[in-house]
Amino acid sequence: MSTVRDETMALLRALGMTTIFGNPGSTELPMFRDFPADFRYVMGLQESVVLGMADGYAQGSGRAALVNLHSSAGTGHALGNLFTAWKNQTPLVVTAGQQARSILPYEPFLYAERASEFPRPFVKWSCEPARGEDVPAAIHRAWAVAMEPPCGPTFVSIPIDDWERPATPCPPRTIHTHRLPAPEAIAACAADLAAARAPAIVVGAGAARDGAWEEIIALAQHHQARVWVAPMSARCAFPENHPLFAGFLTAGREAIVRQLAGHDMVLALGGPMHLYHVEGHGPHIADDTKVWMIGDNHVHAAWAPVGSAIVAQVDRAVAMLLNHPAPIRPAPPPRALPAALSDGGMRDAHVLRLLAALRTPDSIIVEEAPSSRGAMHDHLPIIAPDTFYTTASGGLGHGLPAAVGMALARPDAKVIAVLGDGSAMYAIQGLHAAAQWGANISFLIIKNGRYEALHNFGRQFGMQQVVGTHFPELDFVHLATGHGVAARRASDLARLEEALRWSLATPGPTLVEAVVD
Structure with a gap:
């Protein structure tokens, strides 16, 4: 007889969810016994990275992505980017392991207490099925709820011994969710x-x-x-x-x-x-x-x-x-353009203006550089559909792994991850997945050596000093090469242009550290 694992994999295949993002622990390993050859498993070196990659993949593909996490500890690590996925309205099916049902009364090591409550309120629906044989149906429901507008993440906790239970087929159902206005x-x-x-x-x-x-x-x-x-x-x-x-x-x-x-x-x-x-x-x-x-x-x-x-x-x-008439109106005056940049120095605005000149309009910008957002608005215009993504939550650690997921979902496009140095350090392990999969990404790190966004807010609050927010020692070239990603550093516009041209023309992952004033 088929097992829960057999029927779950058949369901996932029918739903088009053959890419699984994860960082497994002991309670998740039975899911991957005899892993199907037509599936791929994308490992993240920390659970928040896993969630961020899946978010980028789901947004890039337009389909729900599957995430597999360890029980309480792993799910806890992922909560920051789960919050972002919730705010992004990204369809995700998040599964997490649970200890064997027979020992749950004894609070075993690495179990999840009240597992289905833990990720709330940042999931649309969550459950731990009452029986092992109900796991495929629970995953199907999680997929359906995740894809129903407004889209968002869902969660299923799965005890370790459920995967070997006998199960009957769970064929996918067609669910139409288009909302027509009155x-x-x-x-x-x-x-x-x-x-x-x-x-x-x-x-x-x-x-x-x-x-x-x-x-x-x-x-x-x-x-x-x-x-x-x-x-x-x-x-x-x-x-x-x-x-x-x-x-x-x-x-x-x-x-x-x-x-x-x-x-x-x-x-x-x-x-x-x-x-x-x-x-x-x-x-x-x-x-x-x-x-x-x-x-x-x-x-x-x-x-x-x-x-x-x-x-x-x-x-x-x-x-x-558009089917209703509109009166004849004169065109409104165009908006005032940003002030021209001086040619001296190398500020974030200079970096983004140069990137705008060198990139192709259909390249995809995945951004997490909060203190440079204004400069990006002024000097890096987005002019094509589906070419800009950022975090809707404001939480850091999403952009770098989301760029990896985006590149896996849209392998024919060039993805450009525009990141602040502080933001990049929240999820720097994502470079490893980019290297493993040869993701076509140019990582651009705007390095100012501190959390500039906090300094901006500090000035609003009348603070003369924001403690603990400087990190000039970070070396992103060494961090990148240590993860298997080729990298270059630039501290003036001439070297930056050379580095950006190299990065944008090179297939696979590369990184440019732009040291700004």
Whole structure:
């Protein structure tokens, strides 16, 4: 008779989940007995790296990825990037080992107490099946819930002795999850758009997840509406070189009101428009401004402080909006361009301007350099769909492994990981997986020798010194070569150009350490 392992592997194959990301312990090894030849196992040298790689792979492929972790300790290590996957709305099925059922009453070594509760609230659904033979069905349900909008991670705890239990087949079922908006709601939104004097569109990560790039361009042109990027958006949903592109909203209440002044109608697509990072006061939007929000996450609709909401897929909703007429409006004035950079010195802005000049527009940027985000907005425009990814949670340690997962999901593309030196150290072990799999990644480390983001916040709080935040001793060339990745260092623009040209032209993983002022 087939075992739980046999039927689980057959189910995973049918679901297209033949790449497994993991860092196993003793309670997970029976899952991999007689590992199928058509599967691949991607090892991460720390569980947060495993979760980050799976996140990047799932976002790059558009399908749920499977993660296998050790019981409590391994799951605990992964929680930071599980939180990021939750905020990214990334579909993941996370499995973790558990000790044998027969010894669970005695609190055995390396067991998980209340295993299904541990990863909450950062999973959509979790369980430890009541019987071993229920494991395939639990994994199937976890996959279905992970893929149902709003997507997100799920969790299944599996006792070590379940894999050898007899089991019956668990064929996958077809589950359609597309959300169509109500025509009357779209008509009301379209009427407000048409009546507006100066409408604006705000795009969030959900618009990119729903593949609404072309539809949003058409809608913006249809209404001559300026397009802003939502605060802290983790994806790109509109070309940043388009004449209607307006810039990036700041994650602060007063700033959003100020930036959207003059717009009497705002349509937020694919994510929260009012995402705040600092405390603010006063109104959330000007009194005479109407707000509509369209996205697949009902939670965003529930906590939005103002406006009306439609819970639906962005691409389908925008396509319906395009069927409604728009008045003839003059084109709004283009946004003011950033000030020109001087040629002296080597700041992060110089590094990102040079990268923009040398990279191809279809290369994929995976970014985790928080203190350089403003410079990136000014000097590294994203102009093609599905070419920018970052952490939606703000937690560090996601970008480097996510770039590895992205490269595995999209092997024909060049992935460029733009990382701060502090961010890179959260998950530096991910370089090992990049080397093992020959991932086509250019790692660009912007090295300023400290946690610059904390220094920026310290100045806001009136602090003259932020203790314990300097690390000038780090040597990323040696760290990279120690993991099997070729690397070069540059401390001036001439050497940086040479190093970047080498990295971008070299297949497989390479690293450039850019030492900035």
